[in-house]
Amino acid sequence: MSYSLTPADPHKGEVSPVIETERLILRGWKQADHARLAELHGDEANARFIGVYDFYQSWIRLSAMQGSWSLRGFGPFAVTAKRDGVLLGFAGPWLPEGMWKEPELCYGFHPDSQGKGYATEAASACLRYVYETLAWPEAISCIDGENKASIALAEKLGARFERNIKMYKTIPAQVWRYPYPAEFDENWKLWGAE
Amino acid sequence: MNLTVDIPVLETERLRLRGMGEADLPMLIEIYGNENTARYIGGVKPRWQVWRQLATYVGHWAFRGFGFFCIEEKASGRAIGFCGPWEPDGWPEAEIGYGLLPAFHGKGYVTEAAVRSLQFAYGELGWKTAISFIDAENTPSEAVAKRLGAVMDGEGLLFGDEPANIWRHLPPEQFFKLHGKASS
Numbered sequence: 001m002s003y004s005l006t007p008a009d010p011h012k013g014e015v016s017p018v019i020e021t022e023r024l025i026l027r028g029w030k031q032a033d034h035a036r037l038a039e040l041h042g043d044e045a046n047a048r049f050i051g052v053y054d055f056y057q058s059w060i061r062l063s064a065m066q067g068s069w070s071l072r073g074f075g076p077f078a079v080t081a082k083r084d085g086v087l088l089g090f091a092g093p094w095l096p097e098g099m100w101k102e103p104e105l106c107y108g109f110h111p112d113s114q115g116k117g118y119a120t121e122a123a124s125a126c127l128r129y130v131y132e133t134l135a136w137p138e139a140i141s142c143i144d145g146e147n148k149a150s151i152a153l154a155e156k157l158g159a160r161f162e163r164n165i166k167m168y169k170t171i172p173a174q175v176w177r178y179p180y181p182a183e184f185d186e187n188w189k190l191w192g193a194e
Numbered sequence: 195m196n197l198t199v200d201i202p203v204l205e206t207e208r209l210r211l212r213g214m215g216e217a218d219l220p221m222l223i224e225i226y227g228n229e230n231t232a233r234y235i236g237g238v239k240p241r242w243q244v245w246r247q248l249a250t251y252v253g254h255w256a257f258r259g260f261g262f263f264c265i266e267e268k269a270s271g272r273a274i275g276f277c278g279p280w281e282p283d284g285w286p287e288a289e290i291g292y293g294l295l296p297a298f299h300g301k302g303y304v305t306e307a308a309v310r311s312l313q314f315a316y317g318e319l320g321w322k323t324a325i326s327f328i329d330a331e332n333t334p335s336e337a338v339a340k341r342l343g344a345v346m347d348g349e350g351l352l353f354g355d356e357p358a359n360i361w362r363h364l365p366p367e368q369f370f371k372l373h374g375k376a377s378s
Binding site for chain 2: 029030031034038054055056057058059060062063064065066067068070071072075168
C-alpha cells in the first residue's frame with residue numbers, strides 16, 4: 001500500500017501531519033469541511049452507528065476533532081480524495097479522556113463515498129500511523145454489533161472480535177482488536193499475508 | 195489549514211483570561227458535573243463528554259480565531275471558569291458565554307471577565323453587536339448581564355429546542371463609554 005507521511009511543521013503552526021495514500025489525502029480539519037461532515041452526520045441511515053447530529057452538533061464534533069490534534073497531538077483525520085479534494089469522511093485515533101482505556105481507531109464516511117474501499121485505505125493508513133508514528137502498543141475499534149460494514153472493515157484489517165462492552169456505560173458495543181505492531185512486516189503488511 | 199492559534203492573554207484587575215489546555219479539565223468537570231452550574235449551559239455531562247467539550251473549545255479558536263478563555267484567578271493561579279466570544283456553526287447568534295466554579299460565585303468575577311471579553315470582541319474582533327443567551331430562570335446570570343448594561347431582546351432556541359432569553363449588550367461605543375476600552 002502506498003503511504004507517505006509529511007510531519008506537522010510546528011514553526012508554521014501546524015498541529016497535524018499529512019498522509020498520502022494511493023487515492024487519499026489525510027489531513028487536519030478546515031472550516032470548509034463542515035458542509036460535507038454535516039451531511040455525513042445528518043443522514044440518519046448513514047450515521048446511526050456513529051452519531052446522528054444536526055448542523056450545530058456536527059460543528060461541535062468538527063471542532064472537537066481539530067481540538068484533539070491541538071491538545072493531544074493526534075486525532076481523527078479529514079479523509080479527502082486526492083483527485084479533487086472532496087471530503088470523504090473521517091478516520092483516525094480518538095481517545096477521549098475517561099471514555100476508554102484503550103486507544104481507539106474511529107472512522108465514518110459520507111454516504112456517497114462508501115463501497116469504494118476508501119474506508120479500508122484510510123483505516124489501514126491510520127493503523128500504520130498510530131503504530132509507527134504515535135508508537136501505540138495496541139489499537140481497537142468499538143463497533144455496534146449491527147454495524148456489519150464496519151465489522152467487515154475491521155476484519156479486512158485483520159482485527160479480531162475480543163469482547164462485548166457497554167459504551168458510555170449504556171450502549172452495547174463490540175471491541176475489535178487490530179493485529180499488534182509485531183504482527184506486521186517491514187512493509188507494514190501482515191506477516192504471511194498475500 | 196490546521197493551524198494552532200496564538201490565543202492572547204487578557205488581564206483584568208483580579209483575573210487572567212488565557213487559552214485552555216488539558217490541565218483545565220478538572221475545572222470543567224466540576225462545572226459540568228454539578229447540576230447547579232451545568233443546567234444553564236447544556237446540562238450535566240460525564241467526564242468523556244467534558245473532554246470533548248474542552249477539545250471543542252480549543253478547536254473553536256482554530257476555526258474562528260476566537261473562543262472561550264480560561265478564567266484564572268490571579269491571586270491563586272487557579273482556573274476558575276471560562277468566558278469569551280462563542281459562535282459555532284448553527285448557533286443562533288454570536289454571543290459572550292461564561293461559566294464559573296460555584297466556590298467563586300458572588301465575587302463579581304464573571305462580570306469582570308465578561309467586560310474584558312466584550313472589550314476584546316468589540317475592540318480586537320470588531321464585533322458590532324453582541325448578546326448573551328440566558329435561561330429565564332438563571333437570575334444570577336441575568337444580574338451579570340444587567341450590570342454590563344445589557345437589555346432583554348427576545349428569545350432564541352439553543353441546542354435545537356431549548357428556549358433562552360437573548361440579552362443584548364450595549365453597542366461598542368456605549369459599552370466603551372461605560373466600561374472603558376480595556377483594563378490592561
